[in-house]
Amino acid sequence: MAAGERALIDWRTWFVPAKLRLLAAPVFIFAVLAMMVLPLPPFALDLFFTFNIAMSVVVLLVAMYTVRPLDFSVFPTVLLVTTLLRLSLNVASTRVVLLHGHTGPDAAGRVIESFGHFLVGGNMAIGIVVFVILVIINFVVITKGAGRIAEVSARFTLDAMPGKQMAIDADLNAGLIDEAEARRRRKEIAQEADFYGAMDGASKFVRGDAVAGILILLINIIGGLIVGVAGHGMDLSRAIDSYVILTIGDGLVAQIPALMVSIASGMVVARVGEESMDLGDLMIQQVFTNPRVLALSSGILVLLGMIPGMPNFVFLLIGGGLGWLAWKRWAQEREETAAPAAAAAAPPPPKEEVVEASWDDVQPVDVLGLEVGYRLIPLVDQSQGGELLKRIRGLRKRFAQEVGFLPAPVHIRDNLELRPNAYRILLKGVEIGSGEVYPGQYLAINPGQVLGTIEGRPGTDPAFGLPAQWIDAALRERAHALGYTVVDAATVIATHLNQVLVEHAAELLGREETQALLDRIKKESPKLVEDLVPTVVPVTTVQKVLQYLLEEGVAIRDMRTVLETLAEWAPKTQDPIELTSRVREALGRAIVQSLAPGSGKVPVLMLDPALERILMQAVGAGGGKPGAIEPGLADALLRQTGAAAQRLEQQGQAPILLVPPQLRWLLARFLRRSVPSLRVISTSEMPEERSIEIVEMIGSPAG
Structure with missing residues (x-):
């Protein structure tokens, strides 16, 4: 665990005991709900309204400095909680305004009074216009756009999950990541889908909050006028001064934090770019790095600043600043371009005294x-x-x-x-x-x-x-x-x-690698290696057998079986090809399992009996070399085998050609280049417990 994380946990433990932290969320939610039904004094309203504003500022700043949406995965819940807090404060403040609004402008606390008088100058018309503009910005522009982005992101994230899972499996199979990293990425994909799905729903909270703000304003104005005129005997103009100003202050003090949270919502769901950079870095990198754009913008502003009657100083100041940025970026680009060219065109080193060549010069x-x-x-x-x-x-x-x-x-x-x-x-x-x-x-x-x-x-x-x-x-x-x-x-x-x-x-397995394999097996089975190498078979023969196996895609993990088979057959023959055939028979179960996993039938291609007899004769006459096959027969064999292998691959099956042991080496060498996906195995390599299913017969030369 990082030091910063330990410090954070230690601080939380010191500030709030562990048992109390478990009660923090339930207590907060029930306190918010209690505000809807219990009367609050003006000071408590000031406290909660100030907390609501602070919470909105914190949420906005966190959204700006979040580099990945998943880093703020609790944001949908935060949207619900902040919306519920604002609505509860609206209910509580409405109760206080209607009960005590006739007593003066500070009846609902100093925060509402300040927003009603200071921000809009105590003017009812200005206050209503400002409130309506804020609602339009929040509801029509920001909330609607953020909701649409969240909806589309959720749909595309769900649609992309299969492709992402396949990419993770491909990286895992290629050895680029380990199993732990694969699990982490799969978990991250699931969390990403959950996040955008939750944001799609949470955006409805923000939209509903904007609608509720309009309705609450209208209800408070009408209700306040009725209570002031009918309940307290106030004349209409005095009731408007008292209740409408308080209602506007109440609406503004709730709508401004709502606008900040809506902006934070839009920033989080619209976040696209490098995962290592926050929003400010991204904007600077992508908006202010093209010198041509900056130079054109500077020229336009300077031209506007030279028009009589325009605010010349402001236009020329900003235009000059953009021009300076363009010049700096051009200079930086020239340096970056000149660096590789200078390295490529570096002058030759000074002449040194010619020394006698040595073996150190041979790399x-x-x-x-x-x-x-x-x-x-x-x-x-x-x-x-x-x-x-x-x-x-x-x-x-x-x-x-x-x-x-x-x-x-x-x-x-x-x-x-x-x-x-x-x-x-x-x-x-x-x-x-x-x-x-x-x-x-x-x-x-x-x-x-x-x-x-x-x-x-x-x-x-x-x-x-x-x-x-x-x-x-x-x-x-x-x-x-x-x-x-x-x-x-x-x-x-x-x-x-x-x-x-x-x-x-096969080419990567050299003498050194072969010896390292033998040394490793010698630690586990010393007698096996000592009795075999080099007494019975030299290292070069072992290397050749292993290379033949690797050429045909056979793994050599089971070195014990390989060496035991060589120990059995090497006294009878030193031919690497014959020894390889015997080793393949010993590894037959593993070979078939790698091509056809499971215990079911193995789909195979087989040779037509007539073609098989002709090939057996060619093997006997040509010493088992591929060139012994007659050209017309060879062409037909390549064509038919390639087509059959392609059909099997399209069905999602590994193309396997099952042939007699005498033909396996010949056909494996002959078909390897033309049909690289085909695996040729002999009947003696097929394990007894596995049955075969003949998918297709490779026809006669006439076919």
């Missing part, structure tokens, strides 16, 4: 590298709030948990030769992936079923090649509601890197 090639353009440097700089390094650490950890070994660290460096927003992923110095991202914007990915289009910069998801749009932060919620998967720039790079790691897992 080793990084196994994994990430190069970024200069505009992406903030994404990898933790001092500037960059999240990419943390996400890369998370995805390496998740890769190790799911695949079974820890990949090499990712070395990140900037590259001025790249485009400013570009990046590229290197494997042993060779580019294996690249893309372009825009910090501060979000990539709205079309998963195939969206409800509409959204404006933005056309792009492509670099990890999976899906069509996408780069959008501003203000359009993020709308994109969620339309069914887009919305991710930020750091997530785009991290997801692409994770995809590359999975696709090239």
Whole structure:
């Protein structure tokens, strides 16, 4: 717990005992309700009216400094409580005005008297006009607009919940977040939906309060005149002076706090922007940072200030101030633009004495590298709030948990030769992936079923090649509601890197990683490793078997089973392909479970018997090499298998081709590039407890 939070809790414990804090809310509500039925003296009215004004000021300031709507999640309840407090004070003050209004202007307390005389000069007509204007501003403009925003926000938030949940699941599966962070985000989404739903209803309180203020004013004026003339024998003009002025003061002292709370309501529901900045920072950043806008505004004001008869000094003063701001912003932009150019065009270092070359001049090639353009440097700089390094650490950890070994660290460096927003992923110095991202914007990915289009910069998801749009932060919620998967720039790079790691897992497993795996297993099963490596099988053969498994998407977490199978079969053969087939048979249950979870039937594709016989003959004649298949037969096989696999994917099933053991290696190598989503397993790998369902037969060469 943070020190500030501990201090806050300690202060509350010192100021109000814990047991009394539990009674604070019920006592306050019952006290407010009691004001409606119990008579209050003028001093008590002054006290409660002053408290109402202070409460409204506090609520308005909290709304202005709130960076996220959920930071003020109690606001709907605050709206109800403040509305109830104002209505109770209206009832209490009405009772005092009608009972004692004939005694003088201070009959209902000094607060009402001050608002009735000082603010409107004791003029009844001015007071009524001011009150009506405040009601129109509150009811017609602010309350109606805030209510509409809350209603639309609630609808779009509910519509966007499935897309947000999918985005959280995608980040969790990619290793960008852990389970605790996923739970926190899901809870935040649910709280956000509850908040906007509550605000949609709470806005009706504010609207009802504005209507009640008008009705209470009319009732008090009519009732006061009747009581003054009929009950106390006052003439009409004196009754108007006494009761109408008090009624106007009563209305103003309630309507001004209501207006502040309505403004706070509008600020909270209309809050859009960076979650790390309050309203003042956002307005300064987005309104007063464009030098062209400031310069044009300055020119217009200066021209108006030069017109005879205009308040020249005021126009010229403000116009000059805007011009000065424009000049400062232009100077700042020139400095920001010149910095990268100066770095790129830096003069060559001074000539140094030529020294003899040494082995230190030979730089080793990084196994994994990430190069970024200069505009992406903030994404990898933790001092500037960059999240990419943390996400890369998370995805390496998740890769190790799911695949079974820890990949090499990712070395990140900037590259001025790249485009400013570009990046590229290197494997042993060779580019294996690249893309372009825009910090501060979000990539709205079309998963195939969206409800509409959204404006933005056309792009492509670099990890999976899906069509996408780069959008501003203000359009993020709308994109969620339309069914887009919305991710930020750091997530785009991290997801692409994770995809590359999975696709090239076999190349990332080197001799060092293999030895580290063996050393780790040796701690748990020392006899198994000592008897196998290097006595029976060398480390290079173990590495080759593991690489063959990874090439076909088989995790190597169960290293004990892998080594036990090698210990059984390595004395009979040292062929890595044959050993891999035996290991796959031992891991068959895990392989099938990863492709078809559960215990039901496994949907599979199978070869037509005639095609199977032809392929068996080709294997026997060509030594099991893919090139042994006749070209026409190979083309038909690729075409039919690809179409069948695509149909299975559209049904949400993993495409599995079940073949005899003798054909598995041949077809797996042959179909891997053309149908990458297809998994080829042999009948000997299918566990006995799982039954199969033949979805489609791959036809004869004539088909």
